[in-house]
Amino acid sequence: MVKKPVAGHELGWLLLEALKETGRVPIGLTLAVVPDRRTGWRAVVASRSQRFVTASVAKRLAKVEQQLQSRYVLAT
Numbered sequence: 001m002v003k004k005p006v007a008g009h010e011l012g013w014l015l016l017e018a019l020k021e022t023g024r025v026p027i028g029l030t031l032a033v034v035p036d037r038r039t040g041w042r043a044v045v046a047s048r049s050q051r052f053v054t055a056s057v058a059k060r061l062a063k064v065e066q067q068l069q070s071r072y073v074l075a076t
Contacts, residue, residue, distance in 0.1 A: 005075035008033040008041070011068065015043050018064040019057075026052035033074065041074035 006014070011033040019025050030046035043065050045053055053061075 001071075003071060003073040006072045007075050011041065011072060011074065012043070014068055014072070015061070015064060018068065019060060022060045022064065023056075026054075026057065028052060029057075035074055039069055041069065 012031050015031055015033070016025065016029070026049070028049060029052055030049045031043050032046065033041050033043055036042040043061065045061075
């Protein structure tokens with residue numbers, strides 16, 4: 001399957017929207033999508049938002065990230 005190229009800011013919104021579909025998302029959660037050699041791209045949580053990330057949110061984020069990595073590639 002060919003992966004669709006998407007800009008980093010769009011991937012960030014896709015991540016947040018998919019995360020909202022799986023459950024509650026902490027208010028003020030800030031994500032960034034950065035290039036990664038192994039997976040192509042990955043999401044990082046801003047340092048000021050890390051205090052809001054519980055173990056369940058981190059697990060959901062990892063799962064959503066894997067699902068989106070299988071469909072999208074970071075556009076250059």
